[in-house]
Amino acid sequence: MALIMGIRSHRLLFAIFTLLLLLKPALGFISKVGDDNVWCIERERQALLEFKESLIDNTNMLSSWGSEDAKKNCCSWEGVHCNNQTGHVLELHLDFYGLRGKISPSLIELHHLTYLGLSGNDFNNSQIPKFIGSLSNLKFLDLNGANLSGPIPFQLGNLSHLQYLDLSWNNLKLVQNLEWLSHLVSIEHLDLSNLNLGVANDWLKVVSGLPNLSELWLYNCSLPLATTSPLLHINSSKSLTYLDLSNNPCINSSVFSWLLNSSTNLAYVDLSSNQLQGSIPNVFGNMNSLERLFLHDNQFEGGIPKSLGDICTLYGLYLSSNNLNGQVLEFFHNLQGCTKDSLEILHLGGNQIKGPMPKFAKFPSLRELDLSNNKFNGSVAEKIETLYKLEFLDLRSNMLEGIISESLLSNFPNLYYLELSSNSFTSNFSFDWIPPFQLNDLYLRSCKLGPHFPNWIKTQKNLIFLDLSNTRISDTIPTWFWNLPFELHYLNLSQNKIMGRLPNISNIFSNLAILDFSSNRFEGPLPAVSSNLTSLNLSKNKFSGLNSFMCSIIGVVMHLDLSSNNLSEEIPNCFMHWQELEILNLAHNKLFGEIPRSIGSLMQLIALDLSNNSLSGELPCSLQNFTMLRFMNLRENKLSGRIPAWIGETMSSLIILSLRSNKFHGSIGLQICLLIHIKYLDLSQNNISGTIPHCLNNFTAMAHKISDVMTDKYSTWNGPEYSFYTDYGKYSDSSLNIIVGWKGNVYEYGKNFGEMRSIDLANNKLTGNIPEGISSLIELKALNLSGNMLIGIIPKNIGKLEQLESLDLSRNRFSGSLPASMVGLHYLGYLDLSYNKLSGRIPTGTQLQSFNPSKFMGNAGLCGPPLIEKCPEDVTSNVGGSKNHQEDRDGGRKNHQGNQDEFWKCLYVGIGFGFAAGFWGVCVSLILNRSWRHAYFLMLINLKDWLYVTIVVHTKILLKMFHN
Template sequence: MIIQMTSGIKFLQYLVLLVILFNLEARVADSNIIRCIDEEREALLTFKASLVDESGVLSSWGPEDEKRDCCKWTGLRCSNKTNHVILLDLQPIDFDSFPLRGTISPALLKLHDLRHLNLSFNDFSGSPIPEFIGSLSKLRYLDLFGTVFAGPIPPQLGNLSRLQHLDLGSNYLFSTGNLDWLSHLSYLRYLNLDESNLANSSDWFQVIGKLHSLKTLSLHSCYLPPVIPLSLNHLNSSTSLETLVLSDNNLTSSIYPWLPNISSIFISIDLGFNQLQGSIPESFQHMVYLEHLRLSFNELEGGIPKFFGNMCSLITLNLSNNKLSGQLSEIIQNLSSGCLENSLKSLYLEVNQFTGPIPDLGGFSSMKRLYLSDNLLNGTINKSLGHMFKLEIMCLSQNSLTGVISESFFSNISNLKELHLANNPLVLKLSHDWVPPFQLIIISLSSCKIGPHFPKWLQTQNQIELLDISNTGISDTIPDWFWNLSNKFSFLDLASNQIKGKLPNLSSRFGTSNPGIDISSNHFEGLIPPLPSNSSFLNLSKNRFSGSISFLCSISGSKLTYVDLSSNLLSGKLPDCWWTFDSLVILNLENNSFSGRIPDSMGFLQNIQTLSLHNNRLTGELSSSFRNCSQLRLLDLGKNALYGEIPTWMGESLSNLIVLSLKSNKFHGKIPFQLCQLAFLQVLDLSLNNISGKIPKCFNNFTAMTQERSSDPTIKVYYYTFFGPAYVYHYSFQDKLMLTWKGSEREYRSTLGLVKSLELSSNNLNGAVPEEIMDLVGLVALNLSKNHLTGQISPKIGQLKSLDFLDLSRNQLVGGIPSSLSQLSGLSVMDLSYNNLSGKIPTVTQLQSFNDTVYAGNPELCGLPLPNKCRDEESAAGPGITEGRDDADTSEDEDQFITLGFYVSLILGFIVGFWGVCGTLLRS
């Protein structure tokens, strides 16, 4: 019996072994089976041949024997039943790899069963979307997001009647007319046309109403025509829409009635960046399923309605960047009046006009993100914020909050990831050995009081990606441990403190991609060490750094956009590696001691917009390679030793210039008339050179100077954005310029856009002042002094009503002073001295208010405020007038003089007559 059982077990084991071997053989056989259909393989290879594959994404595709099974190729999937290709997904794996380029071959039409086509984030270089895609009749999923297609959206896509997902967003597409082709896609659940130009599609909202299966619609930045209220009367349709994105379309409040008409089950609505005005409408209160509402960046006014307090599903309420107002305490009371307290996780109220102190927010037990920055809040920070246990982001910057914050305030908010308290007069009083209960990713404490010691509690924070402790009163050296934290930094801002010492080698720090560093306005010294090779932003200005800047050549220039090394002790020649910095927008090297020629490679900065080399020791002529810098808006080469003639290409190629300063150099020759092509020019400074010839008459082509007002007080504000996993940080920069104004040199930044100045002084210019200059009615400053200009001052000078500063001194101007000068009521500084002006100074208060030095050196000028009187004034007064006496006294003197004269004459006449008679008698 036992023997039989043993035999049976062995038999079963044998059978199991046979089954295993059979399966293994079957698998080996299956692995050798080529499932790919020949026709489809050939079509795919033709498709590959039309593409440029720099990253080798398609390296597994090929005709070789070992690659014959296309069902195993990267990005492909075949049907298990039919072996037909049903999926083609070639989206790049990551953003560091090169996208596919080229064209899409119509060979794809041979993939008869293709259901899923994803080519997103590749680069088709502005070519149109192939119309034949509309013939891939079995497509259910089409994703062409960010593929750099351009041109009209092909209506043939309306033939894809089974399509459920269509994404054409972030391309350069436009609609030539109506969108009726969309109404044929009755199964469509997801539609993204972001950044497509739909300005000609006035039927967009009616067509959307016909897509009854649609759940997600994104039409961000599509130039949508407004919703016509009358059209809604004939719109009797409802969709399954849950997510709606209509941001950045200039939509008005006419959109409100359409929303409940189109869907009753909204979960998310984004109407940000539009032109919504007035108060927030009541219609939102009926959207009982709404979880996310974004109305930011509009022109909404008034308070926040009470009904929000009863929206029990609402998770995110974004009302930032509007004109909403009221006491914050009342707003919070309205929001906490119902069930919202339990659901709300994100509240965005920044950049509005809310006032008062921060009220008790402890009831919002689910709150994770609180944004109250840039309002009119005051008082101390409410302690209830320290008891919001789930709080991850606290943003209170740009208010007038006061008081002292101690470590006890932070003891219960262990989930905090972002702390924004910048630009409030707050004092952070934290003990030297304090260990925070959280790990912060963003720390923004600019202009709070932290110093004088470097904050030691930062040593415990090893997750920091962005740190801004600028202008916080720190006058310490940076401890060594601090740089060990920098491996995750994306942006470091230590500016405007009194931090001293030397920088260590930072080339291996800042492990994140494209970091930014701002340590300006401190007391750092020594050589600039190697910096991160992937830097995107460097501001080391206003320190005591010395030596050369050859370190720049070790930086990969593909991402570097901003470099400011101004106002240091740097010297030596400028490096000659600028051709690598093709993304550089701002380069400021002013106020150093750089010498030698400006390298030709600097002319390869094709995206440069601001270039300042002011106040160095640079020599040589300007390279013609600079004609490639066609994006330049500000070019300041003043206070150097540059020579040669002013190049004609400045006017021909740098057409975007707003500011051009070549002052205090050794330029000679004539002013090229090509400069007149700079229509946007607002500041032209050619002073203190050896320029000769006449002032071009075409200066009235400076169109920006012919306009009295500027729309922006700044020339330009540059915003640099740093992205992290959970944040976006903006850094701004305004163009600046050193201008000689009223005898002293000073920096203009926040008001530079208001300055319109023509500065040609201290040259060898001759000839008359062109009357065309009087067409530049926007001029605030006109300085033509210290030249050899002749002719008269044009009476049209009275047109320059914006003029605040006028200097025509030390020329050879002749003739009288035109009375129209009195029309320049804003003129605060004027100098006409040392010319050959003549005649009487017009008797008007404006001209008499200046002291006599303004008119000195013109011997033929007369009248107040000069001491020499005009002839007509002397003759009118008569002889013997005693200066400095009043009219009554003068009249009395004149009467006394006449009476005495009369008597003297009478006596003398009598004597002469008497002796004449006597003489006659004696001779007879």
């Protein structure tokens, strides 16, 4: 019986075990796979597979995820971490896996998930899923740079266990408030960088109330003005160690009140790129743990407070790009507390510190020293020679001088960055010197290195940036230079006198992005270059062979400058190979023929300069593709035809347009007024006829003080200056020059174009009046309409052009008087109104009377200063006043005689009034009283003799004055 019962019990257990195996998938039980003893939860595995199905995995990073038998253990999948005891999925590490798509709601099945990292993927502007707020065990959430959009779901406030949250660098909607954030009482790391918090006025209150917050990153959040209150001081987090509020222009000095009461544990503070003004406050002196302080790119003035010199933990101090000033000795005195021993990084570039270089022996730990763009002077060698730990040295753009010797540089075996440009240094290196360092960056612009190419360069194997421009090298480039194992990205040998031919460098320096050999004496055919090149400047040399160069290269060149060479051929029709071009400069050559139609392939073009050649024919219609063009200079050619209407219709982004000195004819179409961004318009010296368009007031950039900075992924454009940017920062400056008729002369403008606003329509065949609307262009600085057939009057409101510095209306047919408003042109430095039909008095003003009379000549009717011709009314008044002038010539009796004249005038007037009144009274009396009549006639007999003498004397005086 017992045996039977035992057998039944075993059968029952076996049946139950079998049933459990069959029901396992449905019940979500775990299954053992392999020998690693890690168990996988089936419903969580299915959730992950659904998550994968919602994604595009072009890089196969999730290839280990699958439903095959060999892939059933989700705990062994790439990026998945499970609990070793329970098999529950705890963590998903999928950062920067190249995934695209959407975040599937299936992840809600991962109830035990504590870590979700999806940063650096592309979720196609989808929204942050609300269900994430239901993952109640989540401690780590990283969605940084995941291309998410829409609002931040308030459900994230339910994650009370969350310690790490990073939503930075997405396209999230303007955040109205951060109230949801106040519920994350466990949060330690918070990064909302690059999100728009511009109206989240509660940001300071919320972050101050997070008791465990230790790292706060709010870079570039458009934070509203920080306001403080006593409550914030009470609730402020005392655990903050890292704080980044950089690049928030509304942040001002009021933030220091909050910092003063926030935390004494701060080790990292970044307040750079804000609007902080005044002196650097002493608030940082209370931060006993401070290690790195970033205050660069603000508006601080004065010097360094003594409190900074007493922080014994401070090793990084970044104060560049402020208005710090003062003498050197005073400036560095306050850093000589215990900070002098700990300080390793000191950046003071871009300030106004002046005086001789101080001795840095008191800062023995310095690794990085940036004193660039200040006013330091004197020698350097003995001031820095003891900085044996130096790795980074930037002294560019000061007034330093002296010899940079190998004995000095040999003191810095760890040096990797050396920038000495734009000083008056002279090098002194022996031919066989071998430096103890390996540089990544070497900038020696404007140092005196020549005449020979520096031989020690061949010892440097790690160079990425090399600038030896304007260093007086008159040598050829040695052969060994082309064989070095450089990883050069930037090479600048411009503004020297280097000779010879260039080899085929297409396979040399294959990573080279920027090459500038301009302003040298290179000759021969243009070299083949690497397909990785983005900027090539070979201008101002003696190169030839444009056709073979343009038609044999297929690359990604964005900037090509071959101006001022010996290119004497037709422009080849090969631009379809250069579709990445943004700048093309072929000016100052001997190119002829028509502009090829394939130039229209350059749809990314921002700047085109073909000036000073012999190009002919009409502008090809393919130029209509230049919808991004900002700069077009075609002056000094033989181009003909009408000015196309599509210039205004499709090139509406133009800032500078010069068609000067060609053979264009016809009228200026109204479409030109669509150029609302235009700052410089030059159509002078053509055969253009018709009237000046009445719609010039549409030139918005001339009517308002606005910015025309155009920014894209690779570059910035501001007038003719163009700069390239990469991950390394700005590393190439180049300019396109424009010839400007300015104040009667011709100037070449490049980077200094600045805020120029100019219209030049001179030497054409224009007729009609000056449109009244031109007076609305209040930012205009130069206006030249000379040498036309314009008629009518000068606009009465021309005085509204208060910024005008140059005005030339000469050699036209203007008539009428000069507007009285012209006296308001206070900045006018050049004026020419000669050879018109102007008349009337020149308005009296400090400016107009200061010009040479020749600028008014040829106007028969003009009068008044500075002309010697007097106006008719002045001549009349002079006749009446000749008496006074004569008295001046007679020895200074003018004032005396004038007083007499005034006396007699008063006397005669008084006599007149008295006579009238007396005569009436006497007549009445004589009629009424006989005895009075006898006495009156007796008085007249006695008075006649006195009157006779008086009249004769004064008559003689008046006759004498009249004859004189």
